[in-house]
Structures are given as C-alpha cells and as structure tokens.
Amino acid sequence: xxxxxxxxxxxxxLMAAGWATIPSLASAREVTFLDLTDFTGPVAGLxxxxxxxxxxxxxDINARGGVQGVKVKYLGVDTRYDVARMLSSFKRxxxxxSVLAINIVSTPFGKVLKEITAKEKMAMTIPxxxxxxxxxxxxxxxxxxxQDAFAAAMDWVIDDWKKQGKTGKPVVGHxxxxxxxxxxxxxxGKEHAEKIGIxxxxxxxxxxxxxxxxxxxxxxxxxxANYIYVACVDPAPTNVLRDAAAMGLHKKIxxxxxxxxxxxLGVGTHPQAVEGAVVVSFFLRGEEAKNHPITKRxxxxxxxxxxxxxNETYGMGIVxxxxxxxxxxxxxxxxxxxxxxxxxxxxxxxxxTGMSREGITGxxxxxxxxxxxxxxxxxxxxxxxxxxxxxxxxxTPDAVSLHKW
Amino acid sequence: xxxxxxxxxxxxxxxxxxxxxxxxxxxxxxxxxxxxxLPVLVPYYFVSFLNNLAITVILVMGLQIVSxxxxxxxxxxxxxMAVGAYSAAILTQKLGLSFWLALPLSGIFTGLFGLVGGxxxxxxxxxxxxxxxxxxxxxxxxxxxHLDLTGRSQGLTVEPPSLAGxxxxxxxxxxxxxxxxxxxxxxxxxxxxxxxxxxxxxxxRDNDLAAQVMGIHLxxxxxxxxxxxxxxxxxxxxxxxxxxxVAHFEQFTLLHALWYIGMLIVGGMGSIPxxxxxxxxxxxxDELVMVVSPFLAAWFPWLGSAPAAGLGVTAFGLVLAFFLxxxxxxxxxxxxILKASLRLxxxxx
Numbered sequence: 001x002x003x004x005x006x007x008x009x010x011x012x013x014l015m016a017a018g019w020a021t022i023p024s025l026a027s028a029r030e031v032t033f034l035d036l037t038d039f040t041g042p043v044a045g046l047x048x049x050x051x052x053x054x055x056x057x058x059x060d061i062n063a064r065g066g067v068q069g070v071k072v073k074y075l076g077v078d079t080r081y082d083v084a085r086m087l088s089s090f091k092r093x094x095x096x097x098s099v100l101a102i103n104i105v106s107t108p109f110g111k112v113l114k115e116i117t118a119k120e121k122m123a124m125t126i127p128x129x130x131x132x133x134x135x136x137x138x139x140x141x142x143x144x145x146x147q148d149a150f151a152a153a154m155d156w157v158i159d160d161w162k163k164q165g166k167t168g169k170p171v172v173g174h175x176x177x178x179x180x181x182x183x184x185x186x187x188x189g190k191e192h193a194e195k196i197g198i199x200x201x202x203x204x205x206x207x208x209x210x211x212x213x214x215x216x217x218x219x220x221x222x223x224x225a226n227y228i229y230v231a232c233v234d235p236a237p238t239n240v241l242r243d244a245a246a247m248g249l250h251k252k253i254x255x256x257x258x259x260x261x262x263x264x265l266g267v268g269t270h271p272q273a274v275e276g277a278v279v280v281s282f283f284l285r286g287e288e289a290k291n292h293p294i295t296k297r298x299x300x301x302x303x304x305x306x307x308x309x310x311n312e313t314y315g316m317g318i319v320x321x322x323x324x325x326x327x328x329x330x331x332x333x334x335x336x337x338x339x340x341x342x343x344x345x346x347x348x349x350x351x352x353t354g355m356s357r358e359g360i361t362g363x364x365x366x367x368x369x370x371x372x373x374x375x376x377x378x379x380x381x382x383x384x385x386x387x388x389x390x391x392x393x394x395x396t397p398d399a400v401s402l403h404k405w
Numbered sequence: 406x407x408x409x410x411x412x413x414x415x416x417x418x419x420x421x422x423x424x425x426x427x428x429x430x431x432x433x434x435x436x437x438x439x440x441x442x443l444p445v446l447v448p449y450y451f452v453s454f455l456n457n458l459a460i461t462v463i464l465v466m467g468l469q470i471v472s473x474x475x476x477x478x479x480x481x482x483x484x485x486m487a488v489g490a491y492s493a494a495i496l497t498q499k500l501g502l503s504f505w506l507a508l509p510l511s512g513i514f515t516g517l518f519g520l521v522g523g524x525x526x527x528x529x530x531x532x533x534x535x536x537x538x539x540x541x542x543x544x545x546x547x548x549x550x551h552l553d554l555t556g557r558s559q560g561l562t563v564e565p566p567s568l569a570g571x572x573x574x575x576x577x578x579x580x581x582x583x584x585x586x587x588x589x590x591x592x593x594x595x596x597x598x599x600x601x602x603x604x605x606x607x608x609x610r611d612n613d614l615a616a617q618v619m620g621i622h623l624x625x626x627x628x629x630x631x632x633x634x635x636x637x638x639x640x641x642x643x644x645x646x647x648x649x650x651v652a653h654f655e656q657f658t659l660l661h662a663l664w665y666i667g668m669l670i671v672g673g674m675g676s677i678p679x680x681x682x683x684x685x686x687x688x689x690x691d692e693l694v695m696v697v698s699p700f701l702a703a704w705f706p707w708l709g710s711a712p713a714a715g716l717g718v719t720a721f722g723l724v725l726a727f728f729l730x731x732x733x734x735x736x737x738x739x740x741x742i743l744k745a746s747l748r749l750x751x752x753x754x
Binding site for chain 1: 448449450453454457543546550557558559560562563576649650651653655656658660661691692695696698718
C-alpha cells in the first residue's frame with residue numbers, strides 16, 4: 001500500500017513538474033533547435049551519436065557567447081522510429097515560437113511531415129531522400145542525396161573495374177533495407193548506373209532486424225555480382241559484411257556501403273569481416289574524423305572521453321549545428337535578433353551556399369534551387385581494423401534529375 | 406451489478422439501459438457538450454493529442470473485443486490498422502470515393518482481411534495464436550511493400566476529408582470527425598458485449614470446450630470477433646490516414662502492436678472503460694516523458710539528452726511490470742472498486 005502511494009505521489013509530482021515548466025521553454029534571447037531523433041530504435045546507431053554531436057556543438061556555441069549574443073537551446077526528443085510519437089512531438093513544439101528549425105532523423109517522418117507542412121516555411125533537415133531535391137520545399141538533406149551517393153559509387157566501380165584491367169560490364173547488386181530509404185538510391189541511381197554501362201542486378205531487400213543475410217547474398221552471388229552496394233544503418237551493414245565473410249564472398253565480391261556503413265562500432269566489433277569493404281560517405285570517417293581538430297576538441301571537451309571512442313556520425317551532428325549557426329548568423333544580420341522567425345531562418349538556409357564545414361563534410365550546397373547539404377563524398381576502405389580514405393572529396397553526379405518523379 | 410442506492414429498475418427497458426438515471430443523463434449531456442467545445446476551449450496541441458488518443462481508443466477497443474472478450478491474443482492490430490489506412494487511401498485517392506463512404510468500407514474490408522488472420526484461431530490458441538498473428542503482421546507488411554496498388558515503399562498520400570465544400574484539414578476540424586466516430590464505436594462495443602454475441606465471446610474466452618458443449622459455434626464466434634476487431638482497426642486506420650494525410654507502412658510496426666497489448670493490460674482486459682484507462686494512461690505517460698525529458702537533461706547535465714529522452718520506453722516497461730505484478734486486472738478493476746465504495750458511502754460492508 002505504501003509503495004503504491006509513493007508511486008502515485010511520484011507520478012503526480014512528475015506531472016506537475018512537467019506542466020509547470022512548459023512556459024520556461026521560450027525566453028527572449030534564446031532560440032531553439034528541435035531535434036526529433038531516434039535515441040532508441042532501428043536507426044539509433046546513427047541518430048544517437050549524431051544528436052550528441054549536435055548537442056555538444058550547441059553547448060560550444062553558447063560557451064562562445066551564442067550567435068551574436070543569441071543563445072541556442074538544444075531540444076532533443078526521442079521519437080523511437082514511431083510516426084505517431086514524432087507527429088505528437090512536432091505538433092507540441094511547433095507552437096513554441098522559439099523553435100526555429102527542426103532536425104528529423106527518419107525517412108518515414110519526412111513522408112508524413114512533407115504533407116502536413118506543405119504550406120509552411122520552416123527549415124527541416126533530413127537524411128538524404130532525393131524527392132526533396134526533385135521538388136525543393138522546406139526539407140534540406142544533410143549531404144548529397146542517396147541517389148547522388150549511389151551514382152558516385154557507380155562511377156567509382158567503373159574506375160575500379162578499369163584499374164583492374166577487366167573488360168565487359170561490371171555486375172552490381174543492391175542489397176538494402178526493405179524501406180523507402182533502402183530503395184531511394186535506385187530512384188535516379190539506377191538510371192545513372194545504366195547510363196555509364198553497369199549491369200545492375202535486380203535489387204534485394206530485407207527487413208530491418210534481419211539476423212542473417214545469407215539468402216540475399218547467395219542470390220546476388222549466383223547472379224554473378226562483382227560488386228554489392230549495401231544500404232542499411234550500422235550495425236546492419238556490418239552484419240551483412242560479417243555474413244558475406246562467413247560465406248567467403250568478401251574475397252570475390254567488392255562490397256560498398258552507403259553513408260551508414262561500418263562506423264567505429266562495426267569496425268571495432270568485426271574488424272576481419274569488414275576488411276576491404278568500401279564506404280562512401282559525405283562526412284569524415286575513421287581516424288580522419290577522430291583526429292579532426294574541431295570534432296576532437298568538442299568530443300574531448302564535452303564527452304570527456306578520448307577521441308578513439310568517438311563514433312563518426314558525431315561529426316555529422318556537429319555539421320548540423322554549424323549549418324544552423326551559419327543560418328542564424330545570416331538571419332540576425334538581415335533582420336536583427338528581435339525579428340527572428342522560422343521563415344527568416346528558412347530563407348537563410350537557402351542563402352548560406354558555399355559555407356565551409358571545416359572539412360568535416362563538403363561545403364554547404366543549399367540554395368533557392370538546391371536542397372542538398374553538400375555535393376561531395378569521400379571513399380574509404382576498412383583496412384586492418386581502421387577506416388582509411390582512398391580518395392579525396394569527389395563531386396557527386398546529379399542522379400536526382402535522371403529519375404522521373 | 407452495483408446500482409445507485411434507491412434506484413430500482415421497474416421495466417425491462419430500464420434494466421437494459423446504459424444510462425440509467427437522470428443524473429447520469431445530465432452528466433452525459435454536459436460531457437458531450439464540453440467535448441464538442443474542446444477545440445475552442447483548449448490549445449491546438451491538446452486537440453491534436455485528443456485526436457491521437459481517440460484513434461488509439463478505437464483501435465484498442467477492437468483489440469479488447471478479440472483479446473479481452475473473446476480471449477484470442479492478437480499482435481496483428483497494427484497491421485490491420487495499416488490495412489484500414491491503405492484501404493482508405495486507395496478508396497478515396499484511386500477510386501475517387503468520398504471519405505464518408507470510405508470510412509465504413511475500409512472497416513469492412515479490413516474486417517474481411519482479418520478473417521484470414523483469424524482463421525488459424527480454430528486450430529491454435531494462446532501463445533501459438535499470438536505467433537500466428539505476428540506472422541500475419543509480417544505478411545501484411547510484405548504485401549504492402551510489394552504491391553503497386555499500395556505505392557510500395559513510398560506509401561500513398563491522402564487528401565483531407567470534405568463535406569459540402571468544408572475541408573477538414575486541421576486537427577481542430579478533424580476532431581469533429583474523429584471524436585463522434587470514437588463515441589459511436591464505443592457505444593457499439595458497449596452494446597455488443599451485452600448481447601448474445603458478446604456473451605458467446607466471453608463464454609469462448611472462459612472455456613471454449615464448455616462453450617462448444619453449450620452450442621456455441623467456436624469457429625463462427627472466433628472469426629466474428631476477429632472481423633469486428635479488424636473493423637475497428639480499419640476505421641482507426643482510415644481516420645489516421647486522413648489525419649496524417651499519408652498511408653505509409655512504417656507507421657504501423659510490430660512495436661506499435663505491443664504497445665496496444667500493453668494498453669489493454671494496463672487498462673484491464675475485458676472492460677470497455679478499461680480501454681480508455683489504458684490508452685489514456687500510456688499516452689499521457691508518453692507525453693509526460695516527452696515534456697519532462699528536456700528539463701531533466703537541463704537540470705542534470707551529466708545525464709545528457711539521450712538517456713533523459715529515452716525514458717519513455719523504460720517508463721512504459723515499468724508501468725507494465727507494475728500492473729502485471731500488483732494489478733493484473735488493470736485500472737478498470739480499481740475503477741469498479743472505487744465506484745462500489747462510493748455508492749455504499751458512508752456505509753461499509
């Protein structure tokens with residue numbers, strides 16, 4: 001009985017504390033960056049370190065006195081890959097005028113918010129779906145679109161094929177999560193692959209959470225794949241590579257993963273299985289990410305851990321923060337701190353074309369006609385338990401325009 | 406059951422009435438009036454929250470019929486909701502039907518679809534049936550992802566409903582569709598469980614062999630329970646699709662199905678008010694975590710945003726464990742005890 005009473009009192013106190021603190025969200029010289037992110041769920045592997053990077057970068061902005069005196073508040077909400085929860089969070093915080101921009105982590109969230117916010121002018125950053133570039137609106141992708149990255153990977157395949165002195169068409173398989181994200185690279189990427197003379201096999205899709213991938217890998221092997229492009233979120237790509245290694249496929253097929261391929265997490269867990277796999281990334285990976293002066297400084301300052309423990313998507317989160325900072329700076333310069341609004345920030349996101357991300361990603365490519373976060377990717381290879389660069393920044397082809405939307 | 410002191414039923418109609426006394430009528434009228442005024446009285450966010458709540462109530466009400474009353478555990482409710490959402494999107498956007506026609510039709514279609522899901526219930530029960538319904542979930546998702554009709558991985562966009570030129574394109578406007586539908590369906594469920602069908606469902610739940618001996622056709626009633634349950638899920642799916650303006654398979658995951666079962670356990674199996682208790686408690690808890698976690702992160706910086714924000718799943722697990730251990734009959738049971746003690750007050754047993 002006593003335990004029940006204590007629990008009831010605790011719940012009541014929690015409720016009272018929650019409602020009582022709502023008005024304190026907004027204050028005069030503070031703006032909010034809302035991060036609707038998956039701290040838990042299937043894409044938490046990328047979302048959590050990314051959000052930590054964003055949160056820490058915002059702490060750093062404030063430690064430097066804010067953006068021309070305007071402090072930034074980081075508001076992170078765990079959306080758990082749950083659309084209903086995301087929608088509820090979005091509707092809740094939309095009424096808070098201090099929220100000037102929103103970062104959303106999951107593809108399905110974008111699908112829903114795109115319809116709901118079609119008439120609104122509010123900057124929302126989102127992973128890499130090409131549809132937002134095909135018809136520019138209020139969604140801004142973090143880097144090049146998924147199809148652009150796939151097209152760049154196909155260009156790399158052609159180069160690699162020629163370097164090996166092979167003739168004929170390279171045969172490429174696509175192995176991805178059975179989701180819009182998994183299929184997105186092919187919307188334009190497929191057209192690009194066919195254009196440059198690649199024999200693209202029928203794609204293979206598997207549900208997220210699949211423990212073994214042998215059946216899909218076997219089919220692609222039987223179809224004669226020379227290369228397999230893997231699109232899923234770590235640790236899933238690491239698991240695919242682990243299965244491929246167990247089947248001995250890594251010796252005869254070159255695996256390429258997209259942005260969310262093996263991070264420090266995967267390489268640390270299965271160094272032998274991921275050996276030789278190529279990663280196409282719009283943000284720094286491996287030692288490059290850990291040794292970058294900005295990511296290293298912010299990580300060690302706010303995480304208080306050695307840089308070796310950093311997951312590379314942390315740097316990507318820092319870039320989200322840098323981009324918001326640049327947009328905020330532009331907005332304050334144009335209208336002053338008192339007149340900041342979502343629409344002003346939305347316009348500013350389109351005005352920061354060419355803004356430097358200090359080499360963590362390519363420079364900002366947002367403009368009135370572009371929703372791409374950047375237009376460069378870098379290729380890495382997993383070698384001896386490390387992720388090492390094998391190219392410099394490479395400009396991605398425009399695969400979005402090849403697709404009939 | 407318990408009656409207010411001094412209230413006697415003198416006719417059969419009075420005995421069967423859901424609302425028995427003038428006071429209850431008054432409470433009902435006032436409640437309905439206040440509910441109707443809510444979009445004007447409360448902020449937009451609360452209206453949006455109530456819409457979400459009402460759709461979940463409809464969905465879990467369906468689950469209550471098949472699981473709480475008929476005893477057939479189903480983890481397919483999220484998939485059935487998806488079928489409803491997609492049916493509505495296809496009916497309105499591809500076949501050009503009005504939302505008002507699509508609403509019952511998507512329920513009926515989902516009900517028919519649910520008959521397939523419920524078919525194994527004659528041969529298997531308990532955990533085995535639960536696993537079979539999980540399989541139904543995955544098959545449904547596979548179909549959605551591989552049919553051109555469903556827009557494959559891209560889903561289908563939906564236009565907001567309209568009536569005589571009036572477009573229901575905001576949460577406040579959708580409230581006037583969602584809430585009456587919820588009330589209507591609650592009324593339907595409340596009546597259903599008092600009918601011959603309802604009693605047969607309970608008999609099947611309590612002892613299916615005994616029920617069969619009494620002449621209850623097991624297969625018919627189990628399938629009927631699945632049909633009704635899926636009808637509710639279909640209607641909920643149709644409303645959800647028209648609220649979010651999109652039908653997308655990632656909105657209906659197995660995790661959602663687990664949450665719905667959790668709501669049923671917290672509220673109380675085999676009770677219509679239990680559905681409300683379960684849905685409201687879990688949803689409010691969820692919202693509270695969303696509200697409180699940023700402040701927790703601010704008050705305790707060492708905790709960081711991620712652990713603070715991730716409290717939701719932990720809280721849900723704790724609440725579920727609490728109810729399973731201390732109150733397995735759910736909040737509805739507590740409610741009945743409270744009502745009984747209030748009616749007897751100031752007297753005691």
